[in-house]
Amino acid sequence: MGKRIVVLGGGTAGTMVANRLARRLMDLIRSGELEILLITRSGRHVYQPGLLSVVFSEAFPEQIVREEKSLVHRDVTLVFDEIRRIRPDQSCVQSRTTEYPYDYLVIATGSRPDFDGVPGLKESARHFYNLEGALRLRDALASMKKGRILVVVEHPHKGPGAPVEFVLMLDDYLRRRGLREGIQLTYAFSDGRIHFLEPVADWALSQFERRGIAHQPFFRLEKVDPFKQRAFTSDGEEHPFDVLIAVPAHRGAPVVMQSGIGDDRGFIPTDRHTLKMEGDDRVYVIGDAANLPIPKGGSAYYQSEIVAQNLVSRLKGLPETSVYDGKGTFFLGSSLREAGFIAYDYGSFPKFAFGSEVLRWIKDMQGPAYWLKVRAIL
Ligand SMILES: Cc1cc2nc3c(=O)[nH]c(=O)nc-3n(C[C@H](O)[C@H](O)[C@H](O)COP(=O)(O)OP(=O)(O)OC[C@H]3O[C@@H](n4cnc5c(N)ncnc54)[C@H](O)[C@@H]3O)c2cc1C
Missing domain, CATH: 3.50.50.60 (FAD/NAD(P)-binding domain)
Known part of the structure; x- marks a missing residue:
């Protein structure tokens, strides 16, 4: 045999x-x-x-x-x-x-996001971790005219650039639709740094400040009340929201x-x-x-x-x-028009390039290229 x-x-x-x-x-x-x-x-x-x-x-x-x-x-x-x-x-x-x-x-x-780790999270949160979730989030954002969007991010999670990328694209999307003034956008994260790769964190921070995206470090979510639309953190604070978008810590x-x-x-x-x-x-x-x-x-x-x-x-x-x-690379959309590129391995400081329309074009090619890569043709 x-x-x-x-x-x-x-x-x-x-x-x-x-x-x-x-x-x-x-x-x-x-x-x-x-x-x-x-x-x-x-x-x-x-x-x-x-x-x-x-x-x-x-x-x-x-x-x-x-x-x-x-x-x-x-x-x-x-x-x-x-x-x-x-x-x-x-x-x-x-x-x-x-x-x-x-x-x-x-x-x-x-890996998979663990929505069961925080009481009330599953019932309250939108997400982009599967097709059904992405479609529901698309519809929620399309019908929103004003209010508060709270994005809560924990580690580890798949899609290393996805949460930062999401919030920057969202900012751009709301501006294009003339809604940004009326919508408060907050990015809350469990660690002290916006992103675990230092160059990405520094760059993202400057983008958030320039675009008026509020950011909150050490945000330790304890529970969520889906009816009152409030998130509660370990420091005893309450955080009201109209739309909650969660990137919970992942598990195998x-x-x-x-x-x-x-x-x-x-x-x-x-x-x-x-x-x-x-x-x-x-x-x-x-x-x-x-x-x-x-x-x-x-x-x-x-x-x-x-x-x-x-x-x-x-x-x-x-x-x-x-x-x-330890080699890995990923693109990170910095708006609906521009993107960055990050490369890392075990032995060196991550290399990066940010904010380019050419990189956005290459990023957009990754979808069609993926179907060739996954078939081992590319
Ligand atoms: C929104 C988002 C954006 C992302 N952006 C990027 C990016 O820009 N660049 C990048 O490189 N990555 C990105 N990622 C991450 C990337 O998609 C994952 O890292 C990648 O899919 C991991 O591949 P995998 O094969 O390990 O897991 P998966 O592709 O998730 O595949 C796991 C497979 O195992 C199967 N499986 C699990 N358990 C069992 C079982 N018991 N029996 C049978 N089958 C089972 C599942 O059904 C699934 O088919 C992103 C992810 C998301 C969600």
């Missing part, structure tokens, strides 16, 4: 790595010596950075959603199933009805917790250079699921390449020589 690589999670990182492997190992797959099995629970693949474009009516939902099966290489075996337990001790993953043994496993189960996928392989937030302890789950030579972790000391976003493209190269080497009996250096 041939070998089997199971990739768990058909989002950005999982689909990329499965496709990269299939393109490079076609011969082994076609001769029956190898199977690449991609297991995911949803047939719908969302280009998540595009959710912000949906909020501001710059994209229609159908532009950011594709069928997963249309993105997967024909030599990948695609299975739709929900995995309940990852069993490294038995070299398999288990769903409610069956189990899938593996020789190598790549976990790419992503429930299956990670259920399997007992995650840290206290459900992220998997992962070697920062080999991308292997700590203590297991045959399990790799990529994308948001890993507990790496880098932002959640901007790195799946690079990580999937490292893991694909090393798995190809292993299957050919060669040593694994590719090493991940």
Whole structure:
């Protein structure tokens, strides 16, 4: 019997790595010596950075959603199933009805905002973390004429630039519609700094001050009253709002917790250079699921390449020589017209360029380019 690589999670990182492997190992797959099995629970693949474009009516939902099966290489075996337990001790993953043994496993189960961590938050808050949320937020903003918008941001969260980007785009959107004067916009965040990357924080602060966006550090949300529309913080203060938009701290996928392989937030302890789950030579972790000391976003493209190269080497009996250096990049819209670009890795201070129409144009190209990247064509 041939070998089997199971990739768990058909989002950005999982689909990329499965496709990269299939393109490079076609011969082994076609001769029956190898199977690449991609297991995911949803047939719908969302280009998540595009959710912000949906909020501001710059994209229609159908532009950011594709069928997963249309993105997967024909030599990948695609299975739709929900995995309940990852069993490294038995070299398999288990769903409610069956189990899938593996020789190598790549976990790419992503992260999710935890709306249950604060009482009343789920009932009160709008968000842009899935398509349904983005559409509801789009409609709420479209019908708003005046009042108070409160954006509450906690860490860690996916989309490293998304909250700052969202509020700057919102400011621009309200100005274009002649509504900005009548709408108070507040960005409240749990830490002392607007963004965890220092250059982004400094730049965002100057933008907020120039545009009259109120900002509130050390905002520790304790509960929300959905009926009175008030947020309560740990210092005993009350914060009234008409629209509350939340970026709650994220957690790893429930299956990670259920399997007992995650840290206290459900992220998997992962070697920062080999991308292997700590203590297991045959399990790799990529994308948001890993507990790496880098932002959640901007790195799946690079990580999937490292893991694909090393798995190809292993299957050919060669040593694994590719090493991940923490590389990640992301664009950050500074208005509906301009954008910035940030690049980081483990070893150096983040590099950045802000506020350019050319970068905005390149950022807008990322949507169409994504469908090529995720298929491992680009
Ligand atoms: C609004 C927003 C803006 C963003 N902007 C950017 C940006 O500008 N640049 C950038 O690089 N990133 C950005 N991101 C982040 C980026 O989308 C994520 O970092 C990326 O999708 C992570 O890929 P992933 O494969 O780790 O997780 P995901 O793409 O979330 O995929 C996880 C997959 O695992 C599946 N899964 C989970 N559990 C199971 C299970 N038990 N069984 C079966 N399947 C399971 C899920 O269904 C999903 O398909 C943004 C995100 C958002 C929401």
